Amino acid sequence: MSDPPKYILEGLEKQSPETLRKIAQIATEMADNKERQLETELEEQEIADRPTDLDRDDAPSSATLTTKEINGNRYYYWQWREGEQIKSEYIRPVDPKR
Incomplete structure (x- = not known):
């Protein structure tokens, strides 16, 4: 500061x-x-x-698109709740060139 x-x-x-x-x-x-x-x-x-090419039909109806950073790389995931558990499904890297 x-x-x-x-x-x-x-x-x-x-x-x-x-x-x-x-x-x-x-x-x-x-x-x-x-x-x-x-x-x-x-x-x-x-x-x-956010990408416009992701097919919402492949995701659970309550899923939201999230971005996670792992080891300095960013990835798209579908994320939703099933009861008390939070579920995630990998989609692809944010930067497809990586």
Whole structure:
């Protein structure tokens, strides 16, 4: 993590403890919002990157497409629940060239 810009630190030094606590609260809320936004963008990108050539007929009706990383390589799996167990079925590598 990088240090805050000098102009921000200089401005903060001039604030009262009450104001600093309020600024800290606002900064925490802003950081949380940015993290949620980034997670949403990553999820949307992952959905957009999913292959369109996979045949849903080959998967159980409740299965969802998941990506697993094993030894630095990523693979597609169908994943679903049967009772208390989570089942997975290998599909293919994310990058078919590997």
